[in-house]
Amino acid sequence: MDNKTPVSIFWFRRDLRLHDNAGLYHALKGKYPVVCLFIFDRDILDKLEDRDDARVTFIYQYIQKLRDELQQAGSSLIVKYNRPEAAWDDILQTYSVAEVYTNRDYEPYAKQRDGAIGTKLQQQGIPFYTFKDQMIFERDEVVKDDGKPYTVFTPYKKRWLKKINDFYLSSYPTEKYLHKLYQTQPLPNVTLTEMGFTESDIPFPETEYQHIIDDYARDRDFPDKKGTSRIGIHLRFGTVSIRDAARAAISREQTWLGELIWREFYMMIFDHFPDTEKHAYRAAFDRIEWRNNEQEFDAWCQGKTGYPLVDAGMRELNATGFMHNRVRMVAASFMVKHLLIDWRWGEHYFARKLLDYEAATNIGSWQWVAGSGTDVMPYFRVFNPEAQLKKFDAKMQYIKKWVPEYGTSQYPKPIIDNKEGKARALQVYRAAVAKP
Template identity: 65%
Template sequence: MPQKISIFWFRRDLRLDDNAGLYHALRSGHPVLPLFIFDTAILDKLEDKDDARATFIYQTLSALSLQLKKYHSDILVKYNTVTHAWDEVLKEYNITEVYTNHDYEPYARERDAAIRKKLAVSGIALHSYKDQVIFEKNEVVKNDGKPYTVFTPYKRRWYEKLKPFYLQSYPTEKYLRNLYNTESLKMPSLQQIGFTESRAAFPDKEYRSVIKNYAETRDFPAQPKGTSHIGLHLRFGTVSIRKLASDAYQADDKTWLNELIWREFYMMILYHFPKTAGHAFKPEYDNITWRNNEHEFEAWCKGQTGYPLVDAGMRELNATGYMHNRVRMVVASFLSKHLLIDWRWGERYFARKLLDYEMASNVGGWQWAAGSGTDAAPYFRVFNPEIQLKKFDPNLEYVKKWVPEYADFSTYPKPIVEHAYARDRCLKAFKKALAEKH
């Protein structure tokens, strides 16, 4: 009879240190074999075969494999639908229990429910733990048990609930000797899972130098160290949220920590209101008659709108897979309000291009910009991209980097729409839609 083992199923927690589910697996009493599944249900939807996220995951798994080999173990990597991958694993190993960490997106919740049921048929329990957030699900709610739908009171309760033990790390390194001893396991190549290697430059995990001056620097896209670029590592769990939050909490200024709380707020919103992944949080905003001009959408995507801050942001995104957060707000407002193009078009484009794409934050941010989300601000908040440029890139450093032809008025496109006209058109369309609910 093959040796009894436990499985730890990696998903968006690609690290050995301070990993909740891995910690519990290693203390289960059985040797632990790590598993990762390249899920074809997700991969097949990616439009770009050089998608940098596939390369990042692949490189991270290769590095994990090298770490695990120090303990005479390795990571089992499958490429299939999740259901068929588990069919293979169940045939290959004598599994007693499976451990993993919670995922809160609608597809992930359906996937995990299906696998839990499949494993139960074989008498195998699936144990799942909180790992990618400090507080989840119903941990930060109103006194009546209902979820918060406005950020500021949520943040206030978040701080009230925070105790030191929530930030303590899981000492997984003490138990890595309990990994399953195995020969090297063959990992499918990047080409075998349908991708070519991306040449994208991935940000490092340095963030401490940013925290101190974050409140002063975060809104200026030309500042090289104004923000931490930690989003990619948060998305795939190559850093511990407990470590980040602990370091941020100890800082004098809590502005950076508040951004982590925004992330948890949007995750909580998506968890409690999963329909917001594709529908307005405020249902009346689904009544808006969008123009959805495909020519103008293409100009926005390419950074050819005639508004330099918008164009710089889109070109930065297309070239690097990253866009500064202040600029994200400006380009999202411009698409949904100046051009009256459905925010879901922009959300999908960001989902395709952003290295740090996270459904909850992306949907939340786009709905914030469109006015259809949880934010209490009225719909007539319309960013003026020219004023935003003067405030946050006054010397045009960011614009000159990404839109070098801006100085040459003969080659740079004229504005795709005039601001005052676009604002008036937007307000009329929104007002009409909101009047229809009565």
């Protein structure tokens, strides 16, 4: 590469694809040839607890895929393993950067990071252009008539559906402009080993979801069926287009589309109320006197509570990085209500284990279960894990797969009586809510 040639940099983050990529499209339509960049961010990676974290392997595999696709177009990918500011210091010393393009990220750390990089670029007179890509509607695009954010899902969904049209669902035709990529030989790469990680052997879900949509409403609640799309990890890292996904569902199955809208609702809420990462949206629920028994939490994590649906879900999570959505609700409710363990403990554990972990959705869902969030399940509603098992796994197929010792002396007795757990939860919750 002629490092004196002015170039635009496109910075990949949560958008690991060439197809229908908003920021990449605008970069390619710009004045300068485009060099693509990905940074393995040490500010994130150094905090991970597991050196075989499957998400790092997933990202690494898709970075290799991007490199291959860019090389087929005669270009390559700058890959850095560093803290973002240090990585950008190196890039600005190495290349004649005229402009920088990227897609917006809405989580608190990401906004802080992008603010710092934007300031660094501005000091050198380099424009930093950001675009919407991981959402159909971002922060203030679906709001009440008075401009305030919705905090209840149903009216948000109605306004979302009223506003949607072909403009918001149209793909960006990046493929037509790949000739604007800077032509270069393959650039240096990094390996998982260099970053201190080992390759995970957890299999990753496919990107195909079309075959799920039509039967989604009928099948989605039964954990023994392949009734959900499992594209959460692909939406999280942008290996599929949210516009493609929404367009596939908009004229077909509204239940599946509703799940995409829930995702945007929680992302909007988290953008407006970032304190919900650590604090209850409803302040009274920060007064709950959690028991936080570490032995019981460990039993929950390992899937040894004596409640087979809860245990099956936790074992599935630990083995695969996935847990069926219906079972997630049951397992989370059991931890928060029956065991009276702070929802933040469970949220942290899911953040560590879930392949499809997104902070906004995970935090919003845990606060929903705990009764402390915006659009919530009432605190006095407690999932009955025994009734849920009878309703959604009557033939015990899911249980037989993940808890094969169920029904034998090897399976632990219930960690707490179901009725006693519910009664205790209601007593503690009422006491917290009743305080002035």
